[in-house]
Amino acid sequence: MAEAAILFAVESLGNLLIEKVDFLGDVEEQVRWVKRELQRMQGFLKDANEKQAKNEIVRKWISEIRELAQDAEDVIETFILEIDNPRRRRGLLGRCACFPSHVYHLNKLGNEINLIKAQLEDIKKSRDTYKIEHIQGSFKRSYAAEQRKLSPWQRNKHLVGLDEDVKLLLERAILGEREGLSIASIIGMGGIGKSTLARAVYNHAEVAHRFDRRAWMVVSEQFDLTETIKELVLQLLEPNENKQEVLQTMKNFSEQQLKSILRDRLEGRRYFIVVDDVWRQQDWESLATAFPDEQDTSTRFLVTSRVQNIPRRARYVHEMKTLDPDKSWELLLKVAFDGNTCPRELEDIGREILTKCKGLPLAITVVGGLLLEQRQSRIGWEKVLQELNSHFEISGSSRIQSILELSYHDLPPHLKSCFLCLSFFKEDASIRASKLVYIWIAEGLISQEGEMTMEDISRSYLDELINRNMVRVKDLKKDGRVKSCQIHDLLHELSIRKAKEEINFEILKDRGNNTPQSLGYKPRHCAIYGSTESYNIFSTRGVNKHIRSLFFHGGGRDDVDCCPPYKWKSFRLLRVLDMEGLGLRKLPDTIVELVGLRYLGLRDNALEELPRSISRLKNLQVLDVFANYEIEVPNVIWEMDSLRHIYTFGFNREVPLKMDALKNIQTLKRIRGSKLMHRHLT
Incomplete structure (x- = not known):
């Protein structure tokens, strides 16, 4: 289905016509024609989607319209960046000096729009040949x-038929009087409710009373031992400990040092730990070595897996029934x-x-x-x-x-687009609702409606996905709004499969797990999983001027900077860059060339400063440098007038920041009032 790609393109064309109409001149009517035709195509796609499963030709037609819509979006975004960013930087004289360049880019836009029009005409003719009909439809609120x-x-609220299962697990595996280590497992196919049962046991009042410490960790297919141990340590903090300080302390610890910290927190205590979604016996064995093995203390593990005999030492195996x-x-x-x-x-x-x-x-x-x-x-x-x-x-x-x-x-087009973005996150990840909302906005999926902010609209979309049971709530805020969410691993697999088909999403892991690129393939969204090899694959690929979002997951450190400067400069259309938790000490200088960037996620790194040149990111909406302790922030933030949300964790400044130009600002997280120049706030 190509609705997501067309929706992206129509949004870009609409924004161009609304915000930059004065720059379009004679090209305006051509842009309007393309937008109208793409909107009409959405009606024909409803019929094409019904026919494509049985018709290879229709599938090819859908692929063509998807590719054309994405190319149209690239053309529009490139034009906006070429004419708008220089004007915003140079003032009145600069705008006059930009006039010859504006004429050149306007002429270039006209030629490219004409090519797109010609392709659209061909697609319209083939549509009639394939007897694809227009089906009228309108968006209805869920x-x-x-x-x-x-x-x-x-x-x-969806807990049904588990009372007997919970009782059996408690009696036979968890609450028995036997001291020492005891391991139980829950096995069954995906979607049968293993994690739901484990959660019911974990939250049981008798379990909470019996054990001094409880923790829950997800292993999943993308197992990372050091990150898993760090997460466990954070769950085992004392009430008076500072989470961010402990995280900073562990940042550069070796695997053995992390295991030592974990053992220190568990030795001599009764503890119960759920190890959810284990795929391989070797993953369990490497994790098990991190725990103390004390025969005189009650220790319980509950492991869930789709695979029989994981772990092999389980004293009680509970097989889930439908x-x-x-x-x-x-x-x-x-x-x-x-x-x-x-x-x-x-x-x-x-x-x-x-x-x-x-x-x-x-x-x-x-x-x-x-x-x-x-x-x-x-x-x-x-x-x-x-x-x-x-x-x-x-x-x-x-x-x-x-x-x-x-x-x-069955999802309406706007929810399809939002659902596809869930593929960008790691399997079984706990996703901050605010981060997901900001990414949807940065990707251009959200339009302003009436008095509602884009953030409010995004949250309503998240509510819809939750109520359709495509996303599940993990934690709620005190006001009842969603704080964090998760997606079932089977639905995550679906989101990845559809994102690869519809928005040219690519995952880089290592050379053994990557599909060779076909000629003409244009990845527009990419997730890179943390290993030096996967970063090398990314850095040695040819220039990709079509990339829209880039997510780095785990590990990395300075490997990210191995990407040559010319490659960063080619990512002018990049909207979302997420480098959370990479251990970065320095931001690659060439990141400031990403003039189309709207979301910059640098949370949980070791950055000491941001470059003054960051002020060139005029389109940036979200700057997240939370958990970079005492980072030096230059007094140029006020020049970035598109900023809506700033997250930090204290920063070094003797002179307060000027913030007077930030007309769109909604969030200033963890910034003390003394660090701001109050007379500049509006």
Whole structure:
């Protein structure tokens, strides 16, 4: 499906026509024509999406329109950066001096728009040949989102049929009187509820009372021992300890030093630790060496895995079973009717839909989210059943994957685009809601509507994804808003697969895990997983002027700076750069060449200063340097008039910062008032 790509392009064209119309001259009407045609294409895509599964030619047509939409977005963004940034830097005389350059770039834009128009005409002709019809549709606010306003999310609201499982685990593995080490495991297929059961045990009142220390860690396929130990240590802090200071202390510790810190915090104490989503026996074994092995102290581990016999030393193995028909129905009622009864006229079709879920809790909750959107309409429920049957017929994937595919297919275009961005994060990551919201805005997915801020609109989109059970709440703020969220690993796999298809997303890990690039392939979003080899792959690739977002995950340190300066300079269209937790001591100088950058994530590094040239990032909306202790911030922030959110953790300045030009600022996190020049604040 190409809705996401077209939505991106239409947003860019719309912004150009609204904000830069004075610069367009004779090209304005051509830009409007392209925007209108792309908007009309969205109606035809609805029909094409229904036909593509059975028709290779239609799939190719969708791919062509997706590529064209992305190229149109590149052309528009490049034009804006070429004419706008020099004007914002040089003042009145500079703007006059820019006039010849403006004429050149306007002429270039006209030529490129004409090429896009010609391609669009060809696509329109082939559309008629393939008999792709226009289906009228309009965006309707999610019914689930409206329901969200009436009732807050409840923890364990989808907990069904686990009472006996919890009881067995407590009696046979967790609360027994036996001293010393005891390991239990929960095994079962993806989506069957292993983590949900483990969480119910973890939160049980008797468990909290019995053990001095509890911790929960996710291992997942991308296991990193040092990062896992750091996370464990942070969960085991004493109430009077400062989390940021401990994190800073551990920043450059070796693996053995980290293990020593962990043992010191656990020795002589009764502790219970959940190790969630273990994929390989060797991962468990390397982690197990970090814990003290004391025979006279009660120590309990609860491990979840899709794989049998992990860990091999488990004294008790609990194999998850699917829900029986009655429990499946109870769960569906909780999701689709908030625990109320089902209208009699819907019960027969509801139970037929349930047979497709085969008792898998994840499948039931996702289908329940689909049914909730139908407002108890029998026609709507029949449509869901028909689509389920259709997906099962044409899909070569498993039943649960087919259901998840349908849940994505059912999302409106704006939520599809937001869902695809979840692929940028690591598997099982705890995602800060504020970070996710800012990234959606930086990617250009959010438009201002009435009096609502873009941040408020973004949060409403997050609410919708949560109510559709595509995203789950991890923590709430005191005011009831989402503080952090997670995505189930099967849904994360879906987001990656769709992002690769629709927005040219690429993941770099190491040479053994990367797919060779085909000729003409243009990655527009990239996640790089922390190893020197993966950074080398990235740095030795050819110049990619199409890249829009770049995420570095784990490790790295100075490896990031191995990227040659000319390559950073080529990333003019880059909007999002996330280098959180890399251990950076110095920001690569050439980052200031990223004139299109809107989000710069530098949280949890070891940076000592920001360069004065950072003021050249005129489009930057979010500057996050939190947990870079006593960082030197130059007194040029006030020149960055697009800034909306600044996160820091104290900074060195004898002279207070001027902030008078920051008309859009909404967040100043951890900046003491004495560090600001108050008379400049507006």
